[in-house]
Amino acid sequence: MYRKQVRRRRAVLVGLIVGSLILLSAHFSEAESGPLHVIQRGAATALSPLEAVANAALKPVRDGIDWFDETWEARGENEALKEELAEVRTELADAKVANADNEQFRGLLALNEDELAGFGFEPVTARIVTRTASLVNGTVGVNAGSADGVEPNDPVVAADGLVGRVTQVTSTSAQVQLITDPRNGVSVAVAEPNGAQGIVSATAGETDELSLEFFSNEDEVSANQIVVTAGWSDPTSGLSSAYPPGIAVGAITETSAPDVDFQQVTVEPFVDMQELTYVQVLTGGPKRPGIDGDDALP
Amino acid sequence: MILTRWINLRIGLIVLVAVLAQVAFFSYFKIFGASPDIVPVVIAAIGLLGGAVVGAVVGFSAGLLLDISLLETLGVSSLILLTVGYLAGRYRESFEIDSALGPALVAGGLTILAAAGSTAIELTLSVDTPVSGAIVGAAIVKGILAFLLAYPIYPLVRLALRSALVLEEPRTARRRHPAAARASGGRRPRIFRGRGRRARAPGSRVRRVTQAGTHR
Numbered sequence: 001m002y003r004k005q006v007r008r009r010r011a012v013l014v015g016l017i018v019g020s021l022i023l024l025s026a027h028f029s030e031a032e033s034g035p036l037h038v039i040q041r042g043a044a045t046a047l048s049p050l051e052a053v054a055n056a057a058l059k060p061v062r063d064g065i066d067w068f069d070e071t072w073e074a075r076g077e078n079e080a081l082k083e084e085l086a087e088v089r090t091e092l093a094d095a096k097v098a099n100a101d102n103e104q105f106r107g108l109l110a111l112n113e114d115e116l117a118g119f120g121f122e123p124v125t126a127r128i129v130t131r132t133a134s135l136v137n138g139t140v141g142v143n144a145g146s147a148d149g150v151e152p153n154d155p156v157v158a159a160d161g162l163v164g165r166v167t168q169v170t171s172t173s174a175q176v177q178l179i180t181d182p183r184n185g186v187s188v189a190v191a192e193p194n195g196a197q198g199i200v201s202a203t204a205g206e207t208d209e210l211s212l213e214f215f216s217n218e219d220e221v222s223a224n225q226i227v228v229t230a231g232w233s234d235p236t237s238g239l240s241s242a243y244p245p246g247i248a249v250g251a252i253t254e255t256s257a258p259d260v261d262f263q264q265v266t267v268e269p270f271v272d273m274q275e276l277t278y279v280q281v282l283t284g285g286p287k288r289p290g291i292d293g294d295d296a297l298p
Numbered sequence: 299m300i301l302t303r304w305i306n307l308r309i310g311l312i313v314l315v316a317v318l319a320q321v322a323f324f325s326y327f328k329i330f331g332a333s334p335d336i337v338p339v340v341i342a343a344i345g346l347l348g349g350a351v352v353g354a355v356v357g358f359s360a361g362l363l364l365d366i367s368l369l370e371t372l373g374v375s376s377l378i379l380l381t382v383g384y385l386a387g388r389y390r391e392s393f394e395i396d397s398a399l400g401p402a403l404v405a406g407g408l409t410i411l412a413a414a415g416s417t418a419i420e421l422t423l424s425v426d427t428p429v430s431g432a433i434v435g436a437a438i439v440k441g442i443l444a445f446l447l448a449y450p451i452y453p454l455v456r457l458a459l460r461s462a463l464v465l466e467e468p469r470t471a472r473r474r475h476p477a478a479a480r481a482s483g484g485r486r487p488r489i490f491r492g493r494g495r496r497a498r499a500p501g502s503r504v505r506r507v508t509q510a511g512t513h514r
Contacts, residue, residue: 024373131325205433
């Protein structure tokens with residue numbers, strides 16, 4: 001009797017492990033239009049109303065905890081801020097000089113917004129309803145889907161800048177891969193002075209900073225320079241970046257010792273992904289060569 | 299654990315609530331770089347109460363639901379959580395749970411294992427960027443949070459599944475009718491409830507024991 005139980009237990013365990021591995025490899029290797037993805041999206045569509053209700057019901061509790069947390073932090077910060085005030089006064093003069101530069105950046109960003117409007121994007125406002133607890137992947141679920149015109153690879157932005165891009169879509173929801181997800185690379189350009197380009201991507205386990213890679217040693221950069229999406233497109237090769245040009249990504253925080261060809265630059269994203277509640281999905285943009293599903297480039 | 303249709307439904311509801319609470323609430327918070335993860339804690343609790351087979355099956359189902367909900371690669375969370383459920387069940391079948399510390403330690407340890415496992419699979423599948431050492435610290439923080447969360451979650455799951463636990467000791471003796479007491483000469487009648495071998499010393503309270511061990 002006991003042996004029979006042990007055999008049954010082992011059979012169940014082996015069956016489930018084999019089932020998981022088959023599911024994993026089949027889902028990972030098949031295309032977005034494959035049967036497993038279709039079933040997953042169907043089930044996710046059925047689940048999304050429940051997620052939306054749970055999200056709305058738990059929002060007051062989340063807000064309460066956030067308020068408590070912020071109040072607690074503010075108390076500690078109060079003393080530190082008093083000390084900083086003295087330093088800030090001395091820096092005011094420098095800030096006035098820097099203000100002139102900021103005006104230029106603002107103008108640049110406004111220009112970029114105009115460019116986006118010129119591209120024909122139609123922003124769809126969506127609320128974040130799910131988040132992953134993964135230590136590696138950074139994805140969120142939003143309550144807008146194909147019924148709202150959302151398509152894979154649509155850029156997602158917030159008031160402060162670039163959030164990520166849509167990777168999977170159901171009729172009522174979509175998965176957004178954040179720029180802090182190490183699977184997501186974004187081709188960017190330094191806004192000033194020379195428009196030097198590189199690719200920003202996250203380091204697995206680091207959600208507060210991005211690495212700017214393939215950034216030539218010959219390009220001079222310094223802290224506080226703004227980085228925007230490069231949005232390159234090459235009709236001859238039929239390849240494009242998934243992101244349109246000119247969306248603010250972050251600011252350079254430090255540059256490290258350069259190697260032979262490239263220098264390592266750290267970028268802090270403008271958007272605080274943890275505090276994000278609402279985003280805008282830029283739908284209906286122009287067709288970009290090579291961007292039609294799985295084969296999107298950074 | 300006696301699995302009736304009603305108990306299966308309860309387990310399903312517990313899993314659904316845990317997954318929804320995770321994706322819509324707990325994942326919004328970051329404490330020292332890690333979000334609290336209640337799904338492994340709930341699966342560990344079910345494994346501790348139901349045994350290895352129940353834990354593995356429920357873990358697999360919860361993982362599937364989690365991957366569907368987040369539109370992530372199917373099978374990753376299933377593989378991790380079925381392992382959590384199975385190991386929790388094996389612990390229950392091998393050791394006696396006689397304090398609140400045991401389930402909390404099991405949940406904390408298995409959550410660290412789950413975090414390490416899912417991180418390894420995710421890194422293998424699709425990440426080709428450098429990996430920060432902070433990820434190790436975050437996994438440990440997840441384990442500590444799970445240890446703390448297990449203190450309220452384990453009793454709640456146990457309460458929800460109480461009617462299915464064959465090893466439950468009755469809290470209060472049922473009051474007997476005076477006529478029945480007179481007829482038996484003041485001795486208590488033998489009462490058999492549920493399955494399991496009964497071990498009872500004369501005059502003691504009813505208690506059941508199975509091969510797996512006892513629950514208090």
